[in-house]
Amino acid sequence: MSPLDTNSHTAFVTARDAHTDVLIVGAGPTGLMLACELALAGIRPRLVERRTEPQRNSRALTLHPRSVELMDLRGLAPRFLTRGTTRPGWHFAGLETLLDFSALDSRHGYTLFLPQARTEALLAERARELGVEVERGYEGLGLTERADGVDVELRGPDGTVEAVRARYVVGCDGGRSFVREAAGIGFPGTDETLTGVLGDFAVCDAGPAVLADARRQGIIAAPLEGGLTRFVVVDPDRMRVPSREPVTMEEFRTSLLRICGTDYGIAEPRWLSRFGNATRLADRYRSQGPDAAAGRVLLAGDAAHIHFPAAGQGLNTGLQDAMNLGWKLAAELNGWAPQGLLDSYDAERRPVGRSVTENTAVQTLLMELILVPQYRGPGTALRGLLDELLGMADVNHRLAGQVSALSIAYPPAAPDADPLVGQRMPDIGLTAAGAEAVRAYELFHEGRFVLLGLTGDTGAAERAIAGRGARVTAVTAAEHEGHPALDGVREVLVRPDGHIAWATRTADETARHAERAAALAAWAGPADVPIGG
Ligand SMILES: Cc1cc2nc3c(=O)[nH]c(=O)nc-3n(C[C@H](O)[C@H](O)[C@H](O)COP(=O)(O)OP(=O)(O)OC[C@H]3O[C@@H](n4cnc5c(N)ncnc54)[C@H](O)[C@@H]3O)c2cc1C
Secondary structure (H helix, E strand, O other): OOOOOHHHOOOOEEOOOOEEEEEEEOOOHHHHHHHHHHHHOOOOOEEEEOOOOOOOOOOOOEEOHHHHHHHHHOOOHHHHHOOOEEEOEEOOOOOOOOEEHHHOOOOOOOEEEOOHHHHHHHHHHHHHHOOOOEEEOOEEEEEEEEOOEEEEEEEOOOOOEEEEEEEEEEEOOOOOOHHHHHOOOOOOEEOOOOEEEEEEEEEOOOOHHHHHHHHHHOOEEEEOHHHOEEEEEOOOOOOOOOOOOOOOHHHHHHHHHHHHOOOOOOEEEEEEEEEEOOEEEOOOOEOOOOOOOOOOEEEOHHHOEEOOOOOOOHHHHHHHHHHHHHHHHHHHHHOOOOOOOOHHHHHHHHHHHHHHHHHHHHHHHHHHOOOOHHHHHHHHHHHHHHHHHHOOHHHHHHHHHHHHOOOOOOOOOOOOOOOOOOOEOOOOEEEEOOOOEEEHHHHHOOOOEEEEEOOOOOOHHHHHOOOOOOOEEEEEEEEEOOOHHHOOOOEEEEOOOOEEEEEEOOOOHHHHHHHHHHHHHHHHOOOOOOOOO
16 A cells, blocks of 8 residues: 555545655654754754643653753753752662662763653753644654655544655654554564553652652652652562553552552552563664665664663663764755764664663563562572672672663774774863853753864864864863863864764874864765755
C-alpha cells in the first residue's frame, strides 16, 4: 500500500503544509528536546504528538547530572532548578550505598528531582519560545522512505489524513515506535520477565522519614508535587504478572502489607501503572535509505532503546540522544555538514544505548536475586558485598560516572588524537581580554561550536573562524581557571553539544594553525556556507 493512497483510508488526504525539513513524531522529552535543538540551529521542525493533552502523569522523576549540564549549556538550568529539588546521589539496583554524584567533576553533582510532566512542560515552553508548537492530536500512520525525502501519513485531530513530505523524519515516538517499525529497523532484545507497579496517591499517612526507610524493604517511596506520594513496588508474588494487566488498589495495598507490614494509609490513587523489564536496542539509529547509503529516518529516545527503569536513565539518555542529533541534523539541512557527520550520531549514541541496556539488565538481576526464594541467601550476600564495594570511592565514582552520564566520551576518529577528544568540556571559569568573567558553558547558549584559545594568544581563535562565524564562537581567554584535564592544552574546539572535537598542546604556532584548520574543516564544515545552505 502506498502511504499516499487515499483509498486506503476512509478520511481523505489533504496536502496542507505538505513539505517540511524535519518531521519529529512524538513530543515526549526526547522529541521536545530535539525540536529545541533544531530550532536553535535555524531549522523549524514539525513536532507532532498523538496525545491531545500534555501528559499529566510522570514516569520519570529525575534529571541526572549530565542532563542538567545540557540545560546549563543552553542557559536553561535556572528554570529547571527552580522547579525541582536536588539530591546528592541516586541508587544503583536499590543497593543501600548510594551513588555519590557530589564527588563527580561537575557543577551539577546531584540529581534533580523533577517529575517528567514538569520536564516536558519546561521543554515545550522553550520550544514555543523558539517558534515550535507541539501539534497535538496528530498520529503517524504510514511512512515510506524515498531517495530525496520521506512520505508520512498523519491522522489529524479531526480524523483527516494528511500526506507530509519531510526531508528527514525522527522517530521520538517511544518504545512501541511506529517510525522504527515502518522504517524496517530491527529492535532485538529480550521480552519482559519481571514487572513492578507504581502508584501515585493523594492520601498517605507516612512522613518523609518513614518513606525514606521503606527503601530497606526494596520499596521506593517519595513525596511528589501537589501533595501526592509515589510508591514503586516489585512484589515477589506479583512480579511475573504481565505489564499489560491493570493494577488495582487492592493489589497495591496487599503488596505493601505483605512486604512492609503496613499499607502506609494510602488512598485516593491518581495513577496506577505496571511496567516491565523488556530490554531492546534498535539495530540502527539511522535507516538505510532506498539507495542503501543515506537513510532519512532516525530514531532517538525510547524509540531506540528500552529497558527496566533502574537508576533513572531512560529519559536522561533520550535527552542526550537529542542533544547529539540536533546540531548534526541541522548541519546537514543547513548545507555545511562534513561527510559522515550525521552517521556519527549512530556511531556515538548506539554504544551508549547498549551500555544503558546492559547496566539496567544487571540491576534487574541484582534486584531479582533477593526476590526469588532460592537465590535470596547468596543474593543478599552478593548485594552486601557490592554495598561494601560501593563504599570505596573509586568504585562509587566509576559507577556514578556511568549512571550520571558524565563519563560518556565519544571515541575519536584519529588514533593519535589528544586524550581530551570526545570528552565533555569542563565548565571552567574564564575571562577574555576586556570582557567579563564567564563560565565556559555560557558560551554555548546559541548552540554553536566554541573555539577556545587558552594561551592568551590574542585574536588567534577569532581570526581562525573567518567564514564560519555563524557556526563557531571564538574566544581567547586572557585568564582561565585551572583544570587537570586542561593542563598544557593551548586550544580546544568544542562541539555544540559540549564534547571536545579537537584539542592541541603544541607550542609550534605553524603546526597549531594547520591542526586547527583541519579540525574546523572536519567538524564545522567549509567556510562561507550561508545559513540554510
Ligand atoms: C516506572 C518508570 C519510571 C521511570 N523513571 C525514570 C527516571 O527516573 N529517570 C529517567 O531518566 N527515566 C525514567 N523512566 C523512563 C522514561 O520515562 C522514558 O525513558 C522517557 O519517557 C522516554 O522519553 P521519549 O520521549 O523517548 O518517549 P516517550 O516519553 O514514550 O514519548 C513518546 C511520545 O510519542 C507519542 N507517540 C507515540 N506514537 C505516536 C504516533 N504514531 N504518532 C504521534 N505520536 C506518537 C506518545 O504519545 C508520546 O508522547 C521511567 C520509566 C518508567 C516506566
